[in-house]
Amino acid sequence: MNTESVLARLSALADKSRFTILQIMAKGAIGTCCDRIEAYENGCCVADVVAVTGLSQPTVSHHLKTLEKVGLVRKEVRGPWTCYFPNPEAIEELINALRAELYPSGKCDVDIQGGCCS
Amino acid sequence: MNTESVLARLSALADKSRFTILQIMAKGAIGTCCDRIEAYENGCCVADVVAVTGLSQPTVSHHLKTLEKVGLVRKEVRGPWTCYFPNPEAIEELINALRAELYPSGKCDVDIQGGCCS
DNA sequence: CATCGATATCGATGTTTGTGGATATCATAT
DNA sequence: ATATGATATCCACAAACATCGATATCGATG
DSSP states (O other): OOHHHHHHHHHHHTSHHHHHHHHHHHTTOOOOSOTTOOGGGTOEEHHHHHHHHOOOHHHHHHHHHHHHHTTSEEEEEETTEEEEEEOHHHHHHHHHHHHHHHSSSSOOOSOOOOOTTO | OOHHHHHHHHHHHTSHHHHHHHHHHHTTOOOOSOTTOOGGGTOEEHHHHHHHHOOOHHHHHHHHHHHHHTTSEEEEEETTEEEEEEOHHHHHHHHHHHHHHHSSSSOOOSOOOOOTTO
């Protein structure tokens, strides 16, 4: 995972609305109106998120698109509904990247232009 | 860790400049100009970050303050220098929170107002 | 106490982005 | 084909924020 992707996922997660969407997906908090999503799938359609969050439909569509673009959710059209499903692997990748990039005493792979005295 | 703190840390991490600052701290990429920081401490003073990133001094001070406010770095005044040190525990806490909040099939602790059909 | 180096704060600016109303698109059923 | 429900896109607006020049504050030193 390159730094750009890490930053994109962090930005996607850092918004309250999007974080809430992922939470309710993860917790199975949505009794979906879409008759093509099984409970174990932890998925939801756009209207579900609108109902639970109180956000407008365009806003929800926009957030889901953002989450999909960075790989945090997977999109699947099922009949008239567009269904979204969480992608735990993306979170795991992000966690691994954070550990690799931000934990002290790793080898230096940053371009150093020298300290202020060099 | 409450959701508010998680979002604050994610926002702090999601900025390219701040992420870079944490990277160069973690990797020990700074040959510091401050004579009171030992190499093993992975710390740096403000001027070091200015030199390495090319950002202005006010911008660097602002970013370091942001990082400190959310607990990602620790601040310590040593003589004429203000030194900053990474705090790996904050990242670990964040990782644990992400796993707890966003991994599917946990118990639901989100306030549900019902799906769109309820 | 006066000066100097280091950092923090202030104020302004330009960009990004979250939001929602209006509208278009898409899939399905009749 | 036409209508209807579901979602995506377009557009505009407002709030948040990254950035930096100017200035203030703070610590050390002579």
